[in-house]
Each structure stands twice: as C-alpha cells, then as structure tokens.
Amino acid sequence: MNSVSITENGSDLADHTGLYSVISAAAAGNPERNSLSTADGTVLTCAELDTAVRAVASALLARGVAAGDRVAVLGRTTLEWALLDCAILAVGAVLVPVYPTSSPVQIKHILSDSGSAHFAAEDATDAERLTAAGAAAAWTFPEIATWTTTAVAPELDARIAAVRADDLAMIVYTSGTTGVAKGCMITHRNMYVSSANTVRQTGAMFDGTTVHALPLAHVFGQTILFACLVGGSQTYLLPGIPDLVPALPRLRPTFLAMIPYGLEKIRKFCRTLITEEAEQDAVARGLDLLGAGAAPESTDNPVGAALGGRLRHVISGGASLDDSTAGFYAGFGVVILNCYGLTEAATAVTVNAPETNRLATTGRPIPGTSVGIGADGEVLVRGPHVSPGYWGAAADQRPVDDEGWLHTGDLGELDDDGFLRITGRKKEILVTSTGKNVAPAPLEDRVRLHPLVSNCMVIGDGRAYVTALVTLDEPQAQRWRAANPQGDPAAAIQAAVDEANSLVSRPESIREFRIVDGDFTVENGLLTSSRKLRRAAIESAYSGDIDQLYLSRG
Incomplete structure (x- = not known):
C-alpha cells in the first residue's frame, strides 16, 4: 500500500x-482581540x-x-x-x-x-x-x-x-447520496485535532479576517468555526453563501473557507464585471502561475475589488473544483487551497499550504495524520481526528478496519512528495458496457461552469456511451433568451460540453446531452444537504429523459 x-x-x-x-x-x-462578529456591526x-x-x-x-x-x-x-x-x-x-x-x-x-x-x-x-x-x-x-x-x-x-478529550462533542448526520443519513460521532479530540492542525498546516493565514458563510449544520462549517477560534481570526458570520457576494467589499476578508459551489457562483457573478477575454486571460495567467508554483500577486482589478481588495487565500473543500476556477482566482491574485476530508475524520485530512500549494491536488496530510492508498485505489486515513464510529441505528457499522484505517470510499493517488489527488468515488465511477471506467466529476464540474448551466449529471453506467442531463440557471436563461430570441440554449451549452470533453478520452466523452425541466435541489431531494448529486434519485426522476438520450442513437 x-x-x-x-x-x-x-x-x-x-x-x-x-x-x-x-x-x-x-x-x-x-x-482584547476581535473574535466573532456579525455583518451588521456587532x-x-x-x-x-x-x-x-x-x-x-x-x-x-x-x-x-x-x-x-x-x-x-x-x-x-x-x-x-x-x-x-x-x-x-x-x-x-x-x-x-x-x-x-x-x-x-x-x-x-x-x-x-x-x-x-x-x-x-x-x-x-x-x-x-x-x-x-x-x-x-x-x-x-x-x-x-x-x-x-x-x-x-x-x-x-x-x-x-x-x-474529557474523548467525550462525545457532536453527532453529525452525514447526508449521503443514498439511504438514510448516519449519525457520525465526533469527539472533542476529533474536532480539536482537525481544526487546530488545519491552522498549523496553513501557517499565518488564520491570523487574519474571514467571513464564515458555511452552514454550521455541516462538519466543514464546524471545523472552520473552531479553526478560526483557535487561530485567532476575526470572523464575520453570515447565514449562507448567497449573502456573501454583496458583503465581501464591505467586510474585506483576507481569507475564506468555501465549497466549490460558492466559488463557482462568485466566478459567475464576476463575469458581469469583466469581458470574456479578460476572464480567459486571467485563467491562463493563473494556471501558469500555479503550475510554476509561483505566488500570484494582487492587482488592481474589478474582481479583486468585488472580493474586498484584501482576499489572498481560499480553502476549498467538500467537492472537486475545476482547475480553471483555481486559475481564474489566481489570475486575480487569490490562491485556492484545495483540501480533502470527510465527516468521519472531522473534515480535515489533507490541506494545501500557501507556501507549497500544488494545483490539482488536495495537499499533504495535516500533522498527526496518515494517508494510504489501498490496492483498489481507495483513500485510507488514520489519525486522532478519525471518528470512533456511528450512533444509533448505524452503530453496528464500522468505518475503521482492524488496522485502524478509515475507509473513505474515495479513490485517489499520492505523488512522490505526499500530495493527495482525488480521482473519484468508488461507488460513482461509471463503467460503460464497453468496460471503460469514467469519472463523472471532472466532466460535470466543467459543464457546470457555463453561465446558463445550474447543474449537470453524467450518465453511462452499463450503457454503450456517456451522456449527461443538464439543468438551466433560470435567471441567466431568461436574460439569454431575451438577448437571443431566435437562439437555442442547447447550442450555447454544446460549447461547454465540448470543452469538458477536451479533458478526457473519446470513450469517456459526453456523446449526447439533454436539457431537462426543473433543477436538482436539496428541497426536491435530488441534492444532498452538502450539494452532492443524489444520482439514483435523479436517474429515477428523469428516467424518461435518460431513455430519450439513448434512443436518439439507437
């Protein structure tokens, strides 16, 4: 291993x-140091x-x-x-x-x-x-x-x-993409190790100002709250990510902790401030800087101003982030620090550090942590932040094996320097009828960046080829239709699909896509509370649309 x-x-x-x-x-x-604050001045x-x-x-x-x-x-x-x-x-x-x-x-x-x-x-x-x-x-x-x-x-x-350190502190119910949520037990030690070592891993970053808009119902939000308290941050608390964009210029954070969904939403808002060419230039410039391991410099630009003028680092976790989004922010002087974790490890397993940030990885293990890759590619974790198990109805399920390794269900690779790269989920890797393994997340992430797209789910398990369901961002779609009364949104979205396909081989590429009615939301049960796709539920809800995707090619 x-x-x-x-x-x-x-x-x-x-x-x-x-x-x-x-x-x-x-x-x-x-x-006398400022600690927790509200956006309205408390x-x-x-x-x-x-x-x-x-x-x-x-x-x-x-x-x-x-x-x-x-x-x-x-x-x-x-x-x-x-x-x-x-x-x-x-x-x-x-x-x-x-x-x-x-x-x-x-x-x-x-x-x-x-x-x-x-x-x-x-x-x-x-x-x-x-x-x-x-x-x-x-x-x-x-x-x-x-x-x-x-x-x-x-x-x-x-x-x-x-x-005591090993007393139970929280029972966090993991949303899960299938089945009933399980209550994950988090001890005082688990939460402290995860939060304090996130602070250690990222150096002086937490000695600054942040805006906390992550849900405290999620373990990531809890870990960041306690990391801020341990690290001495001045922390403004906001109800949610939709409240963030208008507040950033006023609150002027030096760092943030976000999920990719939030970073994508902010990027889409920033498109209203700059030209398409400026965005493309920023992505290219940022990817060059990140690829060379260079620190992007802050510049006087509309995006930087919209972010408050002082933002330098963002910890991004909870899901995969498209590299072009990391490049976009770096092009305007903001470094995205990808991290990896899960509820059963009180969030933090690996975190990129500002001085050693490596593109397309989730960083190196936080202090006290061991990360291994099993024979089947599964990411394994061991350390004092690993949960003692589940509560209640799930108490008989063991997330840790006899050797103390937590089986994460995620697939990954470790490079020679110990940086982790997540490649997919064991249960979400699609296997086409031709035997090709397809990781859907990179395709979905790239398509979702299109201004007209709200969400995307790639399909292909047991099928002859790969397809996708796409939902529209309705406010954006209405503006687009007004500007393009004779246009077809599908033609515009095809460009996003083509760009996504450029990331993979032809057998892994999206051959057909279909714009479907409605959206995938938490409220209708098609997303988990942490905004992950409930794939089985979506396939059931849109079974007719999926059938049409495969009937179209016979």
Missing part, C-alpha cells in the same frame, strides 16, 4: 481537556466571547441540560448558533446539527435516532418544524441572544473542567 504519514502529533488535546477549555484559554491570552472581543459563552452555558444548566444530553439545533449560520455551539460543548452536552433545508422525514429521523432531549431553532417557523418532528418546545435564536446576560452558574467551572 502506498502511504504517507505526518508522524508529528501536532496539536492534540490532553486526555482531561475538553475543546472549550482550549478556546477559553486562548481567549484569556488575547482578551463585534465580540475574545474576552467578550468567553463571557457570552459562559452566560449561555449557565442558561443551559438552568434549563436542565446535563452532560451527555443531545441538543438538536436547526438554523442558518449566526452568532447565536456559534455561542450556543460553544456553550453546549462547554457543559459536556452533545451538539446535533440539523440542516435548515432538511425535509420533515429527515428531521424526524435525526431527532429520533439521536435521542435529542433539547432543541433550538433559528426562528419560530423552524421551531415549529422541530416540534412537528416530535421535539419538545424549542428555544429560538432571538431567545438565546437574551441569555448572554445570564449570571454565571456556580457549578459552571466544574462542568467545563469535567469534560
């Missing part, structure tokens, strides 16, 4: 230490953050939250959730995050499977969704905001001190 180990333990927790104890100690060391220093968390934690104790109790939280990313998050961990309770986009069936499953005893929601509407799924009365974020004046409970320090 090809493997690489970063044997230095790096940042880890002493056995008797809980995650919030470390955050509190860091706050005491830099009391700024908490490290000392004020610690005071607010202790007040909220005391309010939890007054409401009967015991050590080990599960607390389900449904809502978008806000200061109130971040305070509650820290307070839950401080008192030794267990956070159970719930996506705001979850269906009633999904919410009911999470509440029931986790055995949650306490509940919080962003607003009254979300509270009703929790109670409809079987919850008792839920606290709302506005109510939690009033808890920051609660007198500190006499027993709070003892409760904080009683939390």
